[in-house]
Amino acid sequence: MSAAIGQPRQFCALGGQQTVAAIERAVPVVHGGPGCANKIFSGLAFYNGFQGSGYAGGNAIASTNCREQEVVFGGEDRLRHVIDGALQVMDADLFVVLTGCTADLVGDDVPSVVAQYRERGVPIVHASTGGFKGTSAAGHELVVRAIVDQLLEPAPAVIPDLVNVWSVLPYQDTFWAGNLRAIRDLLGGLGLRANVLFGHGSGGVAAWKQIPAAAFNLVLSPWAGVEIARRLEERFGTPWLHHPVLPIGAVETSRFLRSVADFARLPSAAVESYIHEQEAYFYHFLDRAADFFLEMRWDLPSRFITIADAAYSLGISVFLVNELGLLPSRQFVTGDPPETSRPALEAQFAALAPGIRAEVSFLQDGGAIAQAIRTLPDLHSPLIIGSSWDRDLARELRGYHLSIALPVTNRLVLDRAYAGYAGGLRLIEDLYAAVLSTY
Amino acid sequence: MSSINLKHSNLPVREERLGSVIGYHGTAAHLAAQSRAGTLRDRDRSFTQASSCASSCAICLLSLIQDAAVVNHAPVGCAGDFTAFNLVNRFGRFKRGMPPADTRLLSSDLREREAVFGGAERLEQTLREAHARFNPKAIFVTASCASAITGEDVDAVAAKAESDLGIPIAAVHCEGFRSKLWTTGFDAAYHAILRKIVKPPRVRKPERVNIVTFWGEDAFTDLFERLGLVPYPIVPFTTIEQLEGMAESAATVQMCSTLGTYLAAGLESAYGVPEVKAPPPYGLAGMDAWLRALGATLGKSAAVETLIADERAAVLPALDELRRELRGRTAYVAAGAVHGHSIAAVLRELGLTILGSSFWHHDAHFDRGDPAADSLTHLVENHGDMPVSVCNKQTYEVVRQLHSLKPDVFIVRHPGMAVWGGKLGIPTFLVEDEHFGLGYRGLLRYDRKIADALSNPAFFRHMARHTRLPYTRWWLDQEPAAFLEDEA
Numbered sequence: 073m074s075a076a077i078g079q080p081r082q083f084c085a086l087g088g089q090q091t092v093a094a095i096e097r098a099v100p101v102v103h104g105g106p107g108c109a110n111k112i113f114s115g116l117a118f119y120n121g122f123q124g125s126g127y128a129g130g131n132a133i134a135s136t137n138c139r140e141q142e143v144v145f146g147g148e149d150r151l152r153h154v155i156d157g158a159l160q161v162m163d164a165d166l167f168v169v170l171t172g173c174t175a176d177l178v179g180d181d182v183p184s185v186v187a188q189y190r191e192r193g194v195p196i197v198h199a200s201t202g203g204f205k206g207t208s209a210a211g212h213e214l215v216v217r218a219i220v221d222q223l224l225e226p227a228p229a230v231i232p233d234l235v236n237v238w239s240v241l242p243y244q245d246t247f248w249a250g251n252l253r254a255i256r257d258l259l260g261g262l263g264l265r266a267n268v269l270f271g272h273g274s275g276g277v278a279a280w281k282q283i284p285a286a287a288f289n290l291v292l293s294p295w296a297g298v299e300i301a302r303r304l305e306e307r308f309g310t311p312w313l314h315h316p317v318l319p320i321g322a323v324e325t326s327r328f329l330r331s332v333a334d335f336a337r338l339p340s341a342a343v344e345s346y347i348h349e350q351e352a353y354f355y356h357f358l359d360r361a362a363d364f365f366l367e368m369r370w371d372l373p374s375r376f377i378t379i380a381d382a383a384y385s386l387g388i389s390v391f392l393v394n395e396l397g398l399l400p401s402r403q404f405v406t407g408d409p410p411e412t413s414r415p416a417l418e419a420q421f422a423a424l425a426p427g428i429r430a431e432v433s434f435l436q437d438g439g440a441i442a443q444a445i446r447t448l449p450d451l452h453s454p455l456i457i458g459s460s461w462d463r464d465l466a467r468e469l470r471g472y473h474l475s476i477a478l479p480v481t482n483r484l485v486l487d488r489a490y491a492g493y494a495g496g497l498r499l500i501e502d503l504y505a506a507v508l509s510t511y
Numbered sequence: 512m513s514s515i516n517l518k519h520s521n522l523p524v525r526e527e528r529l530g531s532v533i534g535y536h537g538t539a540a541h542l543a544a545q546s547r548a549g550t551l552r553d554r555d556r557s558f559t560q561a562s563s564c565a566s567s568c569a570i571c572l573l574s575l576i577q578d579a580a581v582v583n584h585a586p587v588g589c590a591g592d593f594t595a596f597n598l599v600n601r602f603g604r605f606k607r608g609m610p611p612a613d614t615r616l617l618s619s620d621l622r623e624r625e626a627v628f629g630g631a632e633r634l635e636q637t638l639r640e641a642h643a644r645f646n647p648k649a650i651f652v653t654a655s656c657a658s659a660i661t662g663e664d665v666d667a668v669a670a671k672a673e674s675d676l677g678i679p680i681a682a683v684h685c686e687g688f689r690s691k692l693w694t695t696g697f698d699a700a701y702h703a704i705l706r707k708i709v710k711p712p713r714v715r716k717p718e719r720v721n722i723v724t725f726w727g728e729d730a731f732t733d734l735f736e737r738l739g740l741v742p743y744p745i746v747p748f749t750t751i752e753q754l755e756g757m758a759e760s761a762a763t764v765q766m767c768s769t770l771g772t773y774l775a776a777g778l779e780s781a782y783g784v785p786e787v788k789a790p791p792p793y794g795l796a797g798m799d800a801w802l803r804a805l806g807a808t809l810g811k812s813a814a815v816e817t818l819i820a821d822e823r824a825a826v827l828p829a830l831d832e833l834r835r836e837l838r839g840r841t842a843y844v845a846a847g848a849v850h851g852h853s854i855a856a857v858l859r860e861l862g863l864t865i866l867g868s869s870f871w872h873h874d875a876h877f878d879r880g881d882p883a884a885d886s887l888t889h890l891v892e893n894h895g896d897m898p899v900s901v902c903n904k905q906t907y908e909v910v911r912q913l914h915s916l917k918p919d920v921f922i923v924r925h926p927g928m929a930v931w932g933g934k935l936g937i938p939t940f941l942v943e944d945e946h947f948g949l950g951y952r953g954l955l956r957y958d959r960k961i962a963d964a965l966s967n968p969a970f971f972r973h974m975a976r977h978t979r980l981p982y983t984r985w986w987l988d989q990e991p992a993a994f995l996e997d998e999a
């Protein structure tokens with residue numbers, strides 16, 4: 073394996089700061105070097121669909137900006153000063169202290185500093201997210217785990233229609249805001265109330281405090297969120313459902329909705345009626361686009377390659393194979409998913425549809441990915457669905473390219489969703505816009 | 512007077528060399544006087560928001576050298592800015608008519624095992640990979656907080672790889688925690704270039720002038736041609752071969768001493784390339800002084816006077832008209848030190864009143880300490896006094912001031928700050944191209960930009976109505992300097 077990462081597609085555990093930024097009225101407090109918060113904001117948020125500062129992200133993030141004196145003598149006092157100031161200056165409902173490499177390597181006792189504030193009734197938690205400790209996806213889980221363990225109390229009663237959703241990761245998925253809204257609406261179609269926890273209208277700390285009251289936790293992702301659901305089961309006894317495929321388009325979304333309905337024991341007539349209505353709309357447009365698909369097929373790509381995190385790589389592969397009847401080339405899963413999650417992912421790629429399998433590589437380094445793609449067979453005009461890093465490669469191979477994964481620098485992304493029925497239509501539009509605009 | 516020593520791989524940080532500060536609240540005249548008297552003391556803040564670090568500034572300059580590679584010896588989070596600089600590179604190549612190409616950046620991806628067992632081997636592997644993948648003419652290794660705290664000898668690894676691979680490999684000491692000034696990263700990058708890349712001059716090219724630049728579009732060729740000179744912009748969008756030859760130029764001139772002080776001073780002290788000591792070329796007075804200093808250095812004074820007269824005559828009628836258009840308008844400026852002085856000079860030239868300013872740091876003097884290059888004093892002498900704050904991008908302080916001052920326009924330089932003017936409903940813009948307002952014709956361009964920003968504030972009105980600030984009412988009623996420690 074290569075010792076280096078070129079064209080990075082994920083960053084370090086401090087990426088959890090963007091998870092905090094996605095919680096309404098929450099403020100990240102970074103205890104790290106002067107550039108940490110900024111580099112993470114730049115890579116995970118701004119140069120990823122140009123997601124901006126929002127309420128208190130970007131340069132508004134409180135930060136200890138550690139210098140030599142904190143590295144040599146420890147930074148606990150400095151952290152106290154910054155927390156004191158943040159409590160006066162920032163109008164927030166939750167503060168999350170995240171440590172960078174300096175604090176974690178120096179060994180500041182951040183848990184006790186933060187616990188002292190919590191004992192005084194301050195809504196504040198801490199997560200140890202030193203950069204060398206892992207990926208941004210791991211950082212996301214560390215932050216969620218910190219809030220679950222340090223802030224939440226068991227609920228007096230279960231709210232029967234409430235479902236906590238653990239799916240795409242805020243900011244790290246360029247389309248998270250739209251996707252979570254789409255998932256919320258889909259669950260709403262079944263009569264469930266989705267607690268999506270991140271993004272506009274998600275309810276902030278009040279919604280987080282409802283987590284223990286949910287009827288169940290829904291993990292809608294190949295692996296991210298599984299540990300969170302396990303932890304919530306351990307602490308609050310909440311059952312959980314794992315649907316590993318991000319549902320894009322009608323086939324997978326209907327399958328997803330039925331698995332939720334089954335798990336939640338919802339009356340089947342109402343569920344089927346909702347699914348029928350959604351499918352009718354979706355296939356109306358596929359039917360209308362059939363002239364295009366069938367007549368212009370001579371120049372449409374016959375093999376697709378995804379270069380994306382596990383959720384997108386698998387979700388898009390399932391969609392393109394089962395909905396549009398395309399055939400996969402090798403798929404590249406980035407983001408360094410945990411070793412334990414890989415056998416299941418490989419099995420899913422091996423059975424995308426009857427008789428249709430895709431080989432999968434787990435790689436993070438853009439140079440290694442490009443080298444592997446150059447040597448693939450059947451590369452006639454490949455469709456490369458990846459990040460902005462892959463544009464030159466697609467051009468070199470006379471193929472087509474769409475940016476859907478971090479970093480996205482050639483698109484401005486607002487609330488576009490690829491999840492759900494409508495999300496499938498959007499992905500088809502975007503893929504073929506990318507193909508057609510090549511000429 | 513020079514604090515530049517190319518024998519050592521490391522260099523003193525800017526606060527030690529230049530008496531730089533990041534905390535001040537007062538006036539331009541007072542700050543300039545304290546700087547000159549040597550009595551300026553920094554004021555720390557107890558509450559701080561995200562700043563930036565030296566590593567970003569170093570990587571920025573070095574990754575824009577078109578045939579070099581940069582290895583960032585750090586956890587992959589420190590590569591968070593790779594995407595940004597790649598876009599700058601692609602954008603700059605497009606503007607220069609070059610085909611698209613990505614930067615040659617690699618992260619050594621330090622993990623927990625390296626934090627425990629050391630990352631020297633990983634760095635060696637990454638250097639070999641960079642060499643094999645990019646076939647670069649040189650490799651720069653940027654050090655990080657993590658590599659420094661774990662005590663790695665980046666210099667030794669670089670030296671060994673240099674002899675193995677046969678190309679210059681330079682360690683760049685831009686560890687984030689070493690300096691409170693992100694601009695120390697510029698100095699660290701130039702230090703590595705001066706030590707490892709620049710060659711002693713074989714000849715002097717009497718017509719060629721180094722210009723220390725960022726990535727702005729060419730603003731010099733036309734002016735320099737009229738003086739019989741050829742501009743030689745360094746460092747972004749050059750090649751290693753071009754950088755090797757920079758000591759053969761007749762002089763080095765800067766458009767921003769915040770950026771260029773170390774390189775200009777280093778070229779003079781190590782290779783005898785004279786540094787043109789002048790205020791920045793913004794505003795009529797600044798451009799006049801800059802050209803005159805250039806002319807005096809190169810024996811072109813007569814040609815410079817003709818150029819000044821011609822350019823002034825060409826722009827003055829339009830300028831007078833535009834000044835009438837902007838009369839009575841007010842502004843707030845927030846930008847890196849010297850470029851902030853430059854923007855302020857342009858605004859004053861156009862007749863705006865500057866209600867306040869935030870400069871991201873302040874250097875009490877530059878590397879060769881010549882008062883002729885003192886841009887703040889130049890600003891005060893030519894354009895009068897004005898309120899000045901120094902903060903390393905402390906959004907809460909800037910918002911606090913904008914909230915009460917309510918300027919007609921907010922002009923920013925540095926990512927992630929413009930939005931805070933917008934949230935307050937203030938027409939705001941950021942000029943990414945630092946040459947946009949440069950020289951005589953730049954005044955006209957800047958004027959048009961301001962007039963445009965003022966003429967349709969629709970977007971800003973919506974923002975003010977629909978966004979909520981993350982600051983407490985309490986804070987918005989405090990003194991802006993409330994969290995600065997007392998003056999010594």
